[in-house]
Amino acid sequence: LETRAASAVWWSTLEILARYGVQFVVMVVLARLLTPDDFGLIAMLLVFTSIGTLLVDSGFGAALIQRQQTTADDETTVFVFTMVVGAATALVLALSAPAIAAFFDQPKLIDLTRVMAVVLPLGAFGAVPDALLTMRLNFKTRARAEATASLCSGIVAIALALRGFGVWSLAWQGIVSIGLRGMLLWACSGWRPRGSYRAASFRSLFGFGGYMLLSGLLSTVAVRLQSLMIGKLFDPSALGFYTLAQSTQSAPASFMGQVLSRVGLPVFSTIAHDRERLVVALRSSLRMAMFLFVPCMVGIAVVAQPLIELLYGARWVTAAPILSVLALGAALWPVHVLNLAAVSAQGRSDLFFRLEVIKQIANIALVLAFASWGPLAIAWSTLLAGLFSAGLNTHYSERLLDYGWLAQLADQWPTLALSVVAALVGWAVLHWNKAGPIAMLAAIMVSAVTYLLLAILTKNEALRELRSVVRTLRAEQPNVGL
Secondary structure (H helix, E strand, O other), rough: OOEEEEHHHHHHHHHHHHHHHHHHHHHHHHHOOOOOHHHHHHHHHHHHHHHHHHHOOOOOHHHHHHOOOOOOHHHHHHHHHHHHHHHHHHHHHHHOHHHHHHHHOOOOHHHHHHHHHHHHHHHOOOOOHHHHHHHOHHHHHHHHHHHHHHHHHHHHHHHHHOOOOOOOHHHHHHHHHHHHHHHHHHHOOOOOOOOOOOOOHHHHHHHHHHHHHHHHHHHHHHHHHHHHHHHHHHOHHHHHHHHHHHHHHHHHHHHHHHHHHHHHHHHHHHHEEEEEHHHHHHHHHHHHHHHHHHHHHHHHHHHHHOOOOHHHOOHHHHHHHHHHHHHHHOOOOOHHHHHHHHHOOOHHHHHHHHHHHHHHHHHHHHHHHHHHHHHHHHHHHHHHHHHHHHHOOHHHHHHOOOOOOOOOHHHHHHHHHHHHHHHHEEEHHHHOOOOOHHHHHHHHHHHHHHHHHHHHHHHHHHHHHHHHHHHHHHHHHHHHHO
């Protein structure tokens, strides 16, 4: 299991790194070619396409992964359902275009909404191959599909932006990416709908997936509510700054979150019957993930302003304080993802849903309470909601696994302490040197060296476990090459 998990982490990391790496580079280029208004307009539309995507999946992807053993009828049932719902949801979204444009008072959204609605059936096309490859921990195939789709869509977006297409370059980037990804997954996985649609399969899968759908809807509404409120109360430019900061912060956060959730759920599901092994796997995963992730996010918070200026240009500097707050709020993301994966692996999607209801009600309430003070205040509301959610996510881990927040904090305090020390060192380098890219790079390098040296000197347990994973990957090197 350790070897399979290590290999899965390797390929999932390559896949998501390729996708987010390409997307990040493309975003840097597009930020210099497009305006904050363009990014704001597409963010308004993403409020609705994100919800539509969740409705199309309806939790069936997670249900297939959690089941481990699926039949041809199960897979075909999911395929038929997602395609039908994808087409229906796209039609509803297209018909709602005038109302969406009127809500934001942005007439451009009418045509944008009608065209972007096509991403919903395109995403449904690759849903089953995607879930099956994840269940089998076959991330090598997914890596190739993701890298190709991201690269091609990025080239299309940049070419359109250079020709003056503005916000349409972002729209077509999304369409090409999702469409090409679905076709490649379909072609490379070898999967075909060989079974029949069965009501029994639908009911069985929806018993798990229904809770996952409702949980996902609550989470997406809470996240997209930020864009909804900024777009409604302010203007596309303000939403553009917030979206850029959110995208910059979410690049490492989404990268880490997707690696952990994709590998965590299928791996935890295979040992869900053995409580002791599951606890050991959860503890080890948390230590390693936090060791890598926390200093990254704290570092982004420290160097946010020079980082924004270097990557996107001086006109985007308004996004810097928002980025700092969002990065700090995302520092505990592995705690959220892995604890929820452990709960889901035991088939307790009902508990997963209960957690999400409580967390997202609190999240939504905080966003609504802070919204009138502007985008930076909304960023602070997400930080507070993140702290509350981190504590809540460990509640059922304590009940089901006897591994609650006190035990998890005891495991993580060395990483948190090292991150604070490294951040202070980086801040001092920035403070005592002339602002600019050189000072920023110096701060990052000095902080990273400080962090690693202190980890070695204190014999950090997470570092030891990471070394073990690296040795496992080296032993499997002939099997992980492209």
